[in-house]
Amino acid sequence: MSDQPVQVVILAAGQGKRMHSNLPKVLHPVAGKALAQHVIDTARTLAPQKLIVVYGHGGDVVRSTLAEGDISWAEQAQQLGTGHAVAQAVPQFSDAPCTLVLYGDVPLTSAATLNRLLHAGRDALAILTVDLADPAGYGRIVRDGAGSVRRIVEEKDASADEKAIREINTGIMAIPTARLVDWLGRLKNDNAQGEYYLTDIVALAVAEGLPVRTAQPDAEWEVLGVNSKVQLAELERIHQRNVADRLLVAGVRLADPARIDVRGTLTHGRDVAIDVGCVFEGDVELGDAVEIGPYCVLRNVKVGAGTRIAAFCHFEEAVIGPDGVLGPYARLRPGAELGPEVHIGNFVEVKKSVIGAQSKANHLAYIGDAEIGQRVNVGAGTITCNYDGANKWKTVIEDDVFIGSDTQLVAPVTVGRGATLGAGTTLTKDAPPEALTVSRAKQVTIRGWDRPKKVKK
Secondary structure (H helix, E strand, O other): OOOOOEEEEEEEOOOOHHHOOOOOHHHOEEOOEEHHHHHHHHHHOOOOOEEEEEEEOEHHHHHHHHOOOOEEEEEOOOOOOHHHHHHHHHHHOOOOOEEEEEEOOOOOOOHHHHHHHHHHOOOOEEEEEEEOOOOOOOOEEEEOOOOOEEEEEOHHHOOHHHHOOOEEEEEEEEEEHHHHHHHHOOOOOOOOOOOOOHHHHHHHHHHOOOOEEEEOOOOHHHHOOOOOHHHHHHHHHHHHHHHHHHHHHOOOEEOOOOOEEEEEEEEEOOOOEEOOOEEEEEEEEEOOOOEEOOOOEEEEEEEOOOOEEOOOOEEEEEEEOOOOEEOOOOEEOOOOEEOOOOEEEEOOEEEOOEEOOOOEEEEOOEEEOEEEOOOOEEOOOOEEEOEOOOOEOOEEEOOOOEEOOOOEEEOOEEEOOOOEEOOOOEEOOOEOOOOEEOOOOOOOOOOOOOOOOOOOO
């Protein structure tokens, strides 16, 4: 939270021609979340009095994607520069004494850096700057002999000496609101681009004797923007490596920190191990000593302590109890709830089903809309026939049931406690407890039958 009342203006009107995409630039994702959403979420941590998003290109899509009750919208119908963009937000301004200007395509700026900037701007105009080894393409910070900021010069308007300056303007500013409104009305577009530059307010502040201060981020990547798919990919890897480093510091063992993707929130206990190529989306919770094999995808999943997940599993909207053994190639769909010590093996799919403790489905099975008790063995090739073409029906399998291979349970159907279903059974009626139920045609041998032969072409 900011130490002074502030309103935030986020500029998100640009087209992003170099993205070569129909999707507005600010909606392209980093870590599964739109660039502008990262900026909005960080801005909210400052508890602003007003949060204003200036939109333009792809306006309807931008508004519908980022729509939240606390956002005020200002349209920039023509993109005539950053100063013009901020001016479109003026009718939405609150009475906050400070206005923070952010950019919808600069997603990784930290709240700590923004608070530092706001502190520098308590009685001044504050600019977030950074020193770059190669400042080409950026506006330069021009200082006088005493080190005071005098103005910002854009690359296309800079002299050779000015282009040699390494301190650049990130565009992020904390500005006294009353002064900002006045300055915006005095901006001119007599420059190489014919645009109204927000940076020109620096010279106006200097002329009026208002201090111009600077702050710098903790890391250069905090102020990197996106203008191309190349830069988008670079930011993705920077962000993911930062996430990986935090996991490592917290004690997670990563087989390769360069090969993990967290597209949401990943919480974990102690002694968690994650192999390469895993993707975590939404809210994922891993208990103590969970082990995840390579190339797994978990989306909104809770995994109990001690569970081992083998390679190439795909889990979504599922809850997994402790000490489970899953995979490889297992799939849990929304509504899957597994109790303690459950085994779900290769090419087994579970959807909207509860499976009790110590039950097993180790091979090639489909369990959908089912309630399975404890210590149940589901044989290979078993399926719950839960869909009649129009409606879904439930299968109930009570404790200690043994289901033979290649069994079809045609729901709605119940298998009683301790029952056994013989291999190849098609169950269309309830199976009584503690009994063997079998449905097979009588085995016959047909003599003189010839196997079909391939016809030569």
